[in-house]
Amino acid sequence: MDYIFSLEFIYLVASITYVLGLKMLGHPETARRGNLIAATGMTMAILGTLFLYKGEVAMHTYVLIGIAILIGTISGWAIAKKVAMTKMPELVSLFNGMGGASAALIGLIEFRHYFGETLSTVTILASVIIGSISFAGSMIAWGKLNGTIKKPLRLPKYNMLNNLIIIGLILFATFMIWIGTGSQLLLYILFFAALAYGVLFVLPIGGADMPVVISLLNSFTGLAAALGGFLYGNMVMLTGGILVGSAGTILTFAMCRAMNRPLANVIFGGFGDTSANEDQGSSGSVKGYIKKTTVSDVAILMNYSQRIIFVPGYGLAVAQAQHAIHELEQLLVSKGIEVKYAIHPVAGRMPGHMNVLLAETNVDYDKLAEMDAVNPEFQNTDVVFVVGANDVVNPAAKNNPKSPIYGMPILEAENAKQIIVNKRSMKPGYAGIENELFYNQKTSMLFGDAKSVIQELITELNGM
Amino acid sequence: MTELIDFISNNIQMIYIVILMIFVGVEVIGHVPAVLHTPLMSGANAIHGVVIIGAILVMLRTEPDNILAQSLGFVAVLLGTLNVVGGFVVTDRMLEMFKKKK
Numbered sequence: 001m002d003y004i005f006s007l008e009f010i011y012l013v014a015s016i017t018y019v020l021g022l023k024m025l026g027h028p029e030t031a032r033r034g035n036l037i038a039a040t041g042m043t044m045a046i047l048g049t050l051f052l053y054k055g056e057v058a059m060h061t062y063v064l065i066g067i068a069i070l071i072g073t074i075s076g077w078a079i080a081k082k083v084a085m086t087k088m089p090e091l092v093s094l095f096n097g098m099g100g101a102s103a104a105l106i107g108l109i110e111f112r113h114y115f116g117e118t119l120s121t122v123t124i125l126a127s128v129i130i131g132s133i134s135f136a137g138s139m140i141a142w143g144k145l146n147g148t149i150k151k152p153l154r155l156p157k158y159n160m161l162n163n164l165i166i167i168g169l170i171l172f173a174t175f176m177i178w179i180g181t182g183s184q185l186l187l188y189i190l191f192f193a194a195l196a197y198g199v200l201f202v203l204p205i206g207g208a209d210m211p212v213v214i215s216l217l218n219s220f221t222g223l224a225a226a227l228g229g230f231l232y233g234n235m236v237m238l239t240g241g242i243l244v245g246s247a248g249t250i251l252t253f254a255m256c257r258a259m260n261r262p263l264a265n266v267i268f269g270g271f272g273d274t275s276a277n278e279d280q281g282s283s284g285s286v287k288g289y290i291k292k293t294t295v296s297d298v299a300i301l302m303n304y305s306q307r308i309i310f311v312p313g314y315g316l317a318v319a320q321a322q323h324a325i326h327e328l329e330q331l332l333v334s335k336g337i338e339v340k341y342a343i344h345p346v347a348g349r350m351p352g353h354m355n356v357l358l359a360e361t362n363v364d365y366d367k368l369a370e371m372d373a374v375n376p377e378f379q380n381t382d383v384v385f386v387v388g389a390n391d392v393v394n395p396a397a398k399n400n401p402k403s404p405i406y407g408m409p410i411l412e413a414e415n416a417k418q419i420i421v422n423k424r425s426m427k428p429g430y431a432g433i434e435n436e437l438f439y440n441q442k443t444s445m446l447f448g449d450a451k452s453v454i455q456e457l458i459t460e461l462n463g464m
Numbered sequence: 465m466t467e468l469i470d471f472i473s474n475n476i477q478m479i480y481i482v483i484l485m486i487f488v489g490v491e492v493i494g495h496v497p498a499v500l501h502t503p504l505m506s507g508a509n510a511i512h513g514v515v516i517i518g519a520i521l522v523m524l525r526t527e528p529d530n531i532l533a534q535s536l537g538f539v540a541v542l543l544g545t546l547n548v549v550g551g552f553v554v555t556d557r558m559l560e561m562f563k564k565k566k
Contacts (some may be wrong), residue, residue: 018511019488025507025555026496030560037505039552042514046548049517058528065523068538072545079546091554092506099547104541106518109526109533119471215505221512228518230478240514242482246489246495247508251501258498350502352492356558370498 004038010048017041020242022247038436045236059312069290085357088315089350096221099344100134103127103224108191110231115182120231125173127227128187129194134220140372141214144207154204159268165197201267208405210264211350212255215262219248247346258345259446290426293444293457295453296418298385299460305418307338309374312413314348315388317357317422317449318413326386327344328454331461340367340376342384342411344392371411378415386413386421394435403433419443422453505556510551516544 017037024034050065076095083091107128114120143149156163158254169190176186205213226241227236256263304310310329317323329339341363347354355368370378378384386393393413396403413419419442426438437443446453472479496504519540526533 011555019492021491021506022507022511023492025504028491028497032556035510035555035559038507038511039556042511042548045514045517046520047537049520053521054522057524061523061526061528061534064534064538066519069545070539072542073549076546076551077553078547080550080557085519085555087559089502089504089556091550092493092502095513095547095550096509097551098543099509099515102519102540102547103515104537104546105543106515106522108542109522109536129499166498191504211502211505218505218509218512221515222508225515225518226482227484227510228515229470232476232518232521233475233478234517234521234539235478237514238472238478238481239485242485243489243492244508244512245488247493247564250493251505251508252494254498255501258501261550319537321501321564334525345498350500350505352499353484355499356502363502366468366486395525436476 002383005353006459007052008235008420010044010052011234014045014048014236014249017044018243022243030188059097060126062378078349083260084320085322085360086320087146088356089211089214089348089353091211091352093142093145093217095215097135097138097142098217099221100131100138100217100224102131103221103228104135104191104194105129106228107131110186112182112184114172114231116180118177118180121177121180123227123231125176125190127183127231128191129169129173130227131224132191132194132219133198133201133300134224136157136195137202137213137217137220138198140199140202141210141217142204144208148201158200159206162197162200165193165200169193169197172286182330185363205267207456208346211346212252212259212266214350215252215255216267216370218243219252222246222248238401246304255346261407279361290438291444291448293420295446295456296460299457299464301383301418301420302337302385302457302464303339303461304354307341307377307381308332308383308385309369309381310339310341310414310441311346311357311384311386311389311393311413312341312354313387313389313392314353315390315450317348317388319388319452321363321451321454322357324451324454326358326363328458329363329367331458335461340369340374340377342378342413343368344371344389347392360448371409375412378412383414383416383418383420384413386419387454388422390423390435391433393437394433395437396433396435405433413437414440414442416443420446422448422450456462480508504557506551506558510548510555513544513548513551516541516548530541 020043021038024030025176048329086276107124111124114124172190202213218305222244224240226238226245229241332339391405394405395410395414397405397410400406413436421438421443436446523537525543526537
């Protein structure tokens, strides 16, 4: 059998596994198998490309490729296996950046080879630009998620500046194509300008919006991969890339819908509005006093409640308190108290973050209540226990049109009879804004690390 | 202009694939519960690691004595592998959590 036929056949099978895998990822029962199927297809495609390539290749090239794949596999595997559940979102961003960088590098190298062919050059320059933006942007998103980059940084008039840069990038690339240049210097200028744009594009966006940004950059990388496929006439790159580009875009919109904010608002800045900054800038802008409470008070309160709702947030993930809170839940249930978890779709750092985290502890599926289902129940609830969540229970989203999160659906925890908020400190949440819920008359603050606080609660409750 | 028309006629199959794949992507993602958004994004992230095939092709095609191209290609393959392997493994770990319950 002709080898070309078999390589193309492998690519065909691989493409099918991507579609199938992605489809299966959409259902809880088949998700894991879907992922394995896509991974198998990918392995086949890679091995096929390596071993069925025709043409003269120096031995040392094969050795180099082998070494690169070996290092990449071992370190990728090790990082992904070792990382804590809480760190997974930023890892996705990191790996996404790697893919973007890879696409940009391909463009950088191939530019020379396609010198003079207009449409190939268009493809190459586009892949350099998109790949670089995806890489630089993902690195910033990664930094923001792991806390290296804390505050959204904004240059003056950053929106206009960013738009100017992207227009400049496109004009510059068009110019390069127009004069049919083969200049490596111009190519690298374009490369670095695109990197700079990636950084400036993500820097002003608040950390709470990073999932959306990562999803968007994810589809960018898919597009960059597809451009590579176009360049080489390589079907598996084309199908895989376009599939992710299109699926990623839809996913981005789905996430925006979950937050009730249009994409443009995420990118160009509800969070950057000066009016919002004036209103929310200083910590003294919300009036009132906070009430502190103690573990034993909370334990007593819970002991004599009938219905309790937990509202977990990123703080729970950071403190690795998912097992502790599950234990607390079981203890309370054994005392005949009704306990539920109210899950906000964007609680944590990614949609579904809390579900993944709590699933780890075998929390009963029925106890995880979605936002729309649980919101009417708050008024009949004795105690809401907010653990490390902040923006998702901020009433400002409902009643302060000036707030940057105005319009985002929230968990209406303020309707409960008593609200206990566990936080490490009074620091504002990821959106960087004050939360008036903390100043509510019904609210008591229970400061401390989520895990140790919950463990103390368990000890107290056990003694009752 | 003629170049564009030539391009379309020469690559008509690829253009079909692009258009159909866009719709497949949209269909595949439609109506996925929010719970699965993160693993889904992670899985899609792994799939665009297919860019590694381009990186391998670059390495196979460049002149063995072009040190710059070879080193950039090396880095591209390395990063692409990280994307693929890390992407699939981290997705699997996320989904492992889902499987245990029930």
